[in-house]
Amino acid sequence: MPVYKTISPNSQTTVKIWKITESYDFLIQDLELKPETLKRVLGMKSELHQRGFLSVRHLLKAFGYTDADLFYDQHGKPHLKDGKQISITHSFIFSAVVISDGIVGIDIEKQREKIKVIAHKFVDYEINYLNEAANDYVQYLTKIWCVKESLYKLFATPGLSFKQHCLVIPFSSDTDDTIAWIDYKNKKHRYNVACLEFEGFTFAYAIQ
Structure with missing residues (x-):
């Protein structure tokens, strides 16, 4: 399908979300992929991952970029050759890309009961306001x-917990916006964050 949703939180930032309904064969058509990118796709064991990966390239195309415009640094953080900031995510049947003049990060996740089992691994301060019931x-x-x-x-720093x-x-109670902080090595960094929920998935983006 075409782009599922487009969000423009400010004049310098645009988010595009794709609902992956197409087959692998359809998604790989008409894409110009670097040899290393094609090798990576063909090496994926799951067609679901292949489709998610390729849908991201279609989102790049919707922004006016190609696979050749994208590269990754030593920490695995994606970058664009023109200097714009980019963040990428995909989960099951959805993928998303944000491009901005400023530092940004995004994520999308399927809402599943099993997250309760791992909550202790990522929740600390938040336990003060969470209600398990x-x-x-x-x-x-x-x-x-x-x-x-x-x-x-967006922080892309090894050792961040x-x-x-x-x-x-x-x-x-009346908004899906909030503030989040990174407190790392005696420095505090503040970010504006927004969340969306659709079709059993949660999507968030953070902007410095």
């Missing part, structure tokens, strides 16, 4: 995970 506990945990993953992607270094202020 609430009907939306899984959704709230997923929001927190997405926010922290977004922070991790979701639990120790990332802090998510409670979302208010």
